[in-house]
Amino acid sequence: MGVRVAFGDRASAVGxxxxxxxxxxxxxxxxxxxxxxxxxxxEMYAYVALASLWNxxxxxxxxxxxxxxxxVGLGAYILFGFAILVGISPLWSIPLAGLIAAAVSxxxxxxxxxxxxxxxxxxxxxxxxxFRLIASQISVLGGGSGTSLPAAIVIAMAPTRQLRDDVIxxxxxxxxVAVLTLVVLLLRSRYGLALKAMRDSELAxxxxxxxxxxxxxxxxxVTAFATATVGALIFLQKLRISPDAAFSVNDWTAxxxxxxxIGGIGRIEGPIIGTIVFFVLRQTLADLGTIYLMMLGxxxxxxxxxxxxxxxxxxxxxxxxxxxxxxxxxxxxxxxGARK
Amino acid sequence: MIEWINVILQGVLxxxxxxxxxxxxxLIFGVMRLVNIAHGDLIVLAAYIALVVTQTLGIGxxxxxxxxxxAMAVIGYALQWFVLNRTLGDDLLxxxxxxxxxxxxxxxxxxxxxxxxxxxxxxxxxxVATMRLAEGVYVGMLPLLQFAVAVGVIAGLQWxxxxxxxxxxxxxxxxxxxxxxxxxxxxRHVFALAMALSLAVVAIAxxxxxxxxxxxxxxxxxxxxxxxxxxxxxxxxxxWGTLAGGLILGVAQAVGAHLNPGWQILAGHVAFLAVLAVRxxxxxxxxxx
Numbered sequence: 001m002g003v004r005v006a007f008g009d010r011a012s013a014v015g016x017x018x019x020x021x022x023x024x025x026x027x028x029x030x031x032x033x034x035x036x037x038x039x040x041x042x043e044m045y046a047y048v049a050l051a052s053l054w055n056x057x058x059x060x061x062x063x064x065x066x067x068x069x070x071x072v073g074l075g076a077y078i079l080f081g082f083a084i085l086v087g088i089s090p091l092w093s094i095p096l097a098g099l100i101a102a103a104v105s106x107x108x109x110x111x112x113x114x115x116x117x118x119x120x121x122x123x124x125x126x127x128x129x130x131f132r133l134i135a136s137q138i139s140v141l142g143g144g145s146g147t148s149l150p151a152a153i154v155i156a157m158a159p160t161r162q163l164r165d166d167v168i169x170x171x172x173x174x175x176x177v178a179v180l181t182l183v184v185l186l187l188r189s190r191y192g193l194a195l196k197a198m199r200d201s202e203l204a205x206x207x208x209x210x211x212x213x214x215x216x217x218x219x220x221x222v223t224a225f226a227t228a229t230v231g232a233l234i235f236l237q238k239l240r241i242s243p244d245a246a247f248s249v250n251d252w253t254a255x256x257x258x259x260x261x262i263g264g265i266g267r268i269e270g271p272i273i274g275t276i277v278f279f280v281l282r283q284t285l286a287d288l289g290t291i292y293l294m295m296l297g298x299x300x301x302x303x304x305x306x307x308x309x310x311x312x313x314x315x316x317x318x319x320x321x322x323x324x325x326x327x328x329x330x331x332x333x334x335x336x337g338a339r340k
Numbered sequence: 341m342i343e344w345i346n347v348i349l350q351g352v353l354x355x356x357x358x359x360x361x362x363x364x365x366x367l368i369f370g371v372m373r374l375v376n377i378a379h380g381d382l383i384v385l386a387a388y389i390a391l392v393v394t395q396t397l398g399i400g401x402x403x404x405x406x407x408x409x410x411a412m413a414v415i416g417y418a419l420q421w422f423v424l425n426r427t428l429g430d431d432l433l434x435x436x437x438x439x440x441x442x443x444x445x446x447x448x449x450x451x452x453x454x455x456x457x458x459x460x461x462x463x464x465x466x467x468v469a470t471m472r473l474a475e476g477v478y479v480g481m482l483p484l485l486q487f488a489v490a491v492g493v494i495a496g497l498q499w500x501x502x503x504x505x506x507x508x509x510x511x512x513x514x515x516x517x518x519x520x521x522x523x524x525x526x527x528r529h530v531f532a533l534a535m536a537l538s539l540a541v542v543a544i545a546x547x548x549x550x551x552x553x554x555x556x557x558x559x560x561x562x563x564x565x566x567x568x569x570x571x572x573x574x575x576x577x578x579x580w581g582t583l584a585g586g587l588i589l590g591v592a593q594a595v596g597a598h599l600n601p602g603w604q605i606l607a608g609h610v611a612f613l614a615v616l617a618v619r620x621x622x623x624x625x626x627x628x629x
Contacts, residue, residue: 064433066436111613115616117375119568122564122565126568126613130606130610130613133605133606134606249561250444261437290449290452291452294448294449297442297443297444301437301441301445304437304438305426
């Protein structure tokens with residue numbers, strides 16, 4: 001009898017296959033979708049990525065940050081800075097933005113990690129405010145009122161508007177898939193085990209040899225890298241930047257938290273479900289303006305009080321489905337030519 | 341020289357207001373380990389309630405405190421009893437998320453009922469009254485009153501915490517909720533009273549905020565951040581430390597603003613980050629045997 005360790009089962013294999021088919025179908029969207037469709041979908045991909053990253057931070061590493069807008073804005077400003085001041089193509093600036101943000105996040109982590117729990121949350125927010133205030137002092141990028149990406153740079157990226165839209169769309173889809181893959185692989189690795197152990201008990205984890213601070217630092221820096229990459233892409237699509245938009249706590253943190261909690265925190269699938277729900281609500285109710293935002297806040301509170309595991313948590317409890325299982329399962333299997 | 345004395349004096353007087361923002365926040369955290377993300381929005385809500393009260397009853401802002409303080413206390417008790425008590429536990433996410441949701445609801449609710457235009461409470465003659473301290477050094481009566489009230493609020497909280505049965509209940513519940521319950525305290529009631537007291541302080545802070553400057557529904561988060569910075573600079577768990585933290589923040593902002601108008605808020609954040617880097621436990625942490 002042999003022993004094998006596996007993550008997936010038949011249901012998850014089917015799920016992953018369906019996801020792969022969905023990604024292939026979505027990749028063909030430029031062929032059948034209009035400009036508005038592409039923009040809406042790109043925006044959804046960005047939110048799937050941001051919510052997955054926040055989920056990794058808060059749902060797995062216990063780092064409840066309300067300051068991830070710091071890295072969205074930083075990525076965006078790096079892209080605009082490189083494009084306007086240095087003349088590097090925006091497409092190349094996207095990964096550069098991630099690398100620089102990761103470097104910046106290390107000293108930031110040393111500061112904010114001194115705060116615990118709720119205080120960590122507000123500390124990260126203050127860091128984001130500092131970034132916003134510094135950005136509004138950079139006069140070559142328009143100071144407090146911001147600036148647009150010059151037409152010459154935009155045209156140099158791709159000759160036609162159609163092609164440009166398509167390229168940005170594919171990058172957005174690619175980024176979302178890459179972020180999801182990164183999160184799944186990270187959580188299935190040794191670090192994932194360490195993270196789950198820390199989430200259940202930091203003391204027990206450190207007694208078992210987990211370097212708690214180093215693991216948290218790793219997650220924080222990886223998240224900063226990916227968040228800045230996504231931020232750079234979001235503002236490349238918008239073509240216009242301002243400190244208030246780039247470092248908006250509502251757009252890049254409140255909505256992201258609501259998406260994750262409504263979909264299901266601590267689950268890979270949660271951010272995807274949450275993003276779909278969020279955009280359905282937004283497309284149908286956004287005309288209500290402030291009332292819509294109040295309803296969103298209310299829904300998030302109700303979900304947290306009544307079903308803290310979110311929509312996907314309910315599905316798991318009811319049907320046991322998991323698209324991306326993270327638990328290791330030991331399988332016993334009989335081999336035909338059994339050696340003793 | 342005189343110029344800088346004035347700058348620092350103004351900073352100190354504004355710092356009193358920040359200490360009031362901070363005191364309510366620190367009280368709640370001390371008793372039930374809850375950071376109320378909606379704290380700043382509740383301050384702005386109190387300012388709007390004061391606006392409605394002064395307009396409908398035709399009384400001055402200071403007289404309006406008689407209505408606003410109890411009203412906010414009742415809101416606080418109900419909020420804790422019906423909503424926040426359900427979120428308390430080992431997991432820090434539920435209280436954070438629920439107060440975050442509350443913050444969004446209050447901000448947008450105020451936008452719906454009022455407008456995004458900023459408004460201000462008129463306090464009459466006291467607003468322009470000044471007192472001469474020395475040649476070239478003047479202080480306004482209103483900032484002075486605000487500072488005196490802040491010191492009074494901190495002293496009052498200190499007295500409640502260490503000299504009354506209610507304070508004993510707060511401290512007991514903070515130390516060990518399970519034992520406190522065995523001793524016959526109803527934790528839910530104690531927590532609700534703590535939130536009521538916190539929002540009573542918020543009401544006073546909100547009225548002074550509204551008299552001092554223009555306000556609008558979007559200002560809440562910044563007030564939360566100022567209060568939070570004052571708490572951390574001063575040191576956790578110490579009310580007088582919180583007052584000192586507020587003053588330091590106020591002075592840092594005043595000095596920053598004097599150097600460059602764009603640096604006011606940034607200078608406060610930098611002071612906070614510097615304290616965090618050099619002395620993360622705060623300047624006056626409470627040391628308990």
